[in-house]
Amino acid sequence: MSNNNSRAVNKPNQFEGDKGKSKELLDNLYLYFARNTKKIQTNKDEVQCALSYIKGPAQFFIHTIITDAEEPISDSDNAPPIGLPSWAxxxxxxxxxxxxxxxxxxxxxxxxxxxxxxxxxxxxxxxxxxxxxxxxxxxxxxxxxxxxxxxxxxxxxxxxxxxxxxxxxxxxxxxxxxxxxxxxxxxxxxxxxxxxxxxxxxxxxxxxxxxxxxxxxxxxxxxxxxxxxxxxxxxxxxxxxxxxxxxxxxxxxxxxxxxxxxxxxxxxxxxxxxxxxxxxxxxxxxxxxxxxxxxxxxxxxMAEDKVSAVLNWPKINSVKALQQFLGFANFYL
Structure with a gap:
């Protein structure tokens, strides 16, 4: 897929629709990139998009720093990315x-x-x-x-x-x-x-x-x-x-x-x-x-799930099991 289909987008806090949300709010949000986006609003300065593969009402509203798109971006594919990477x-x-x-x-x-x-x-x-x-x-x-x-x-x-x-x-x-x-x-x-x-x-x-x-x-x-x-x-x-x-x-x-x-x-x-x-x-x-x-x-x-893994570690009854536990524990020492 060509770079022309790439879109810089952002991830604001969750909100339902754009009720009363100001342009200032959008301008303070960060940007990320995703392929399968769909244009939902355009003006001279920005393009707002929604990610077609994200479920829920307006959980992700985004605006691009690119303004050269005149037609809605295709959202026919629901899981990015599509196409081979470049030959760089x-x-x-x-x-x-x-x-x-x-x-x-x-x-x-x-x-x-x-x-x-x-x-x-x-x-x-x-x-x-x-x-x-x-x-x-x-x-x-x-x-x-x-x-x-x-x-x-x-x-x-x-x-x-x-x-x-x-x-x-x-x-x-x-x-x-x-x-x-x-x-x-x-x-x-x-x-x-x-x-x-x-x-x-x-x-x-x-x-x-x-x-x-x-x-x-x-x-x-x-x-x-x-x-x-x-x-x-x-x-x-x-x-x-x-x-x-x-x-x-x-x-x-x-x-x-x-x-x-x-x-x-x-x-x-x-x-x-x-x-x-x-x-x-x-x-x-x-x-x-x-x-x-x-x-x-x-x-x-230590992440909570890793702490839980140690606390709930099965009984060690072999040399191999001991080696596995020590390998896991040493990662955090």
């Missing part, structure tokens, strides 16, 4: 392998949830994320890429350490946060043309190969982190932004600066044709859950 250098992944061509085809696993399989295939064919394949090899569905991963040359790009990111946030002593979550995750990166067949997977409906990277491919996290770091390299050096794969956190102590920082991040997203999940974005808040932790002014604590 940082948005393609090589599957460099050794000896994988000689691998044998995977056995066809018994799949009991055919309805879910059909939904997955239909949606991803529609988006252009997969296609029918004639690959000489195949991995079991659902994306059991262990054999492919064993034969894949690993991408050494580093994934940030969670504790390092939290240290960056804590040292800034922020009082407000904005958290953004990308649509489509790894699917925002295309597989290099000619490498698609290596990721083929077999199903009762046929053999398919991915056009974009999926969860389970060994280099997906490193490739995605490298893409995000490349997009935001200038902002990451300023000390108010951290990114862990597809989770983006903006933090600051000044409201006006926080708005400016949020706008800069959104402009970078728009330029890169990346979109957000509005239902998972939180703007200008004093408490936020990020990477399993609760961040507040002057405090970083």
């Amino acid at each position: 250098n940082f948005r393609k992944s090589f599957i460099q392998t050794f000896g994988v061509e000689d691998d044998t085809q995977a056995a066809l696993n018994k799949i009991t949830k055919l309805k879910e399989l059909d939904t997955f295939i239909k949606e991803n064919l529609r988006k252009g994320y997969i296609r029918l394949s004639k690959s000489p090899m195949a991995s079991p569905f659902f994306f059991d890429y262990r054999k492919l991963n064993d034969a894949t040359i690993k991408n050494a790009y580093p994934i940030p350490q969670v504790e390092d990111l939290l240290d960056c946030v804590a040292s800034a002593k922020p009082t407000m946060f904005t958290k953004l979550d990308l649509c489509a995750g790894y699917n925002n990166v295309r597989i290099k043309e000619g490498d698609e067949w290596k990721g083929a997977f077999i199903t009762p409906r046929g053999l398919f190969e991915p056009i974009v990277i999926f969860f389970g491919m060994t280099n997906s996290p490193a490739t995605f982190q490298a893409m995000m770091d490349g997009i935001f390299v200038d902002l990451l050096l300023e000390g108010w932004l951290v990114i862990y794969i597809d989770d983006i956190l903006i933090y600051s102590t000044n409201h006006a600066e926080h708005q400016q920082c949020t706008q800069l991040v959104l402009q970078h997203l728009k330029k890169s044709d990346l979109f957000l999940k509005p239902e998972k974005c939180f703007f200008d808040i004093s408490e936020v859950k990020f990477l399993g932790f609760i961040l507040q002014p002057g405090q970083i604590g």
Whole structure:
């Protein structure tokens, strides 16, 4: 989908309709990006939109910083994003392998949830994320890429350490946060043309190969982190932004600066044709859950669901169970 269909939008507080709501209220709201929007009001300075895939009366009213749309934007598709990501250098992944061509085809696993399989295939064919394949090899569905991963040359790009990111946030002593979550995750990166067949997977409906990277491919996290770091390299050096794969956190102590920082991040997203999940974005808040932790002014604590997991941990009766518990607990030490 071309960038002309991209729209910068915002997420205000919930309200029913626009009864008595002033232009000043809208002007003070933040912006985010989504594809399937529908124009509901236009004037010389702004375009107001509603997200077609958000339910409820006017829960999300938005206005764009783009005013070149004269016709309503199509909302025929109810779940963004649609279409393949761009071929920018940082948005393609090589599957460099050794000896994988000689691998044998995977056995066809018994799949009991055919309805879910059909939904997955239909949606991803529609988006252009997969296609029918004639690959000489195949991995079991659902994306059991262990054999492919064993034969894949690993991408050494580093994934940030969670504790390092939290240290960056804590040292800034922020009082407000904005958290953004990308649509489509790894699917925002295309597989290099000619490498698609290596990721083929077999199903009762046929053999398919991915056009974009999926969860389970060994280099997906490193490739995605490298893409995000490349997009935001200038902002990451300023000390108010951290990114862990597809989770983006903006933090600051000044409201006006926080708005400016949020706008800069959104402009970078728009330029890169990346979109957000509005239902998972939180703007200008004093408490936020990020990477399993609760961040507040002057405090970083364990998320409530993680505390509950420890309190309700099943009885440890084996070395493996002990190792699992210690691994979980050490994450928070």
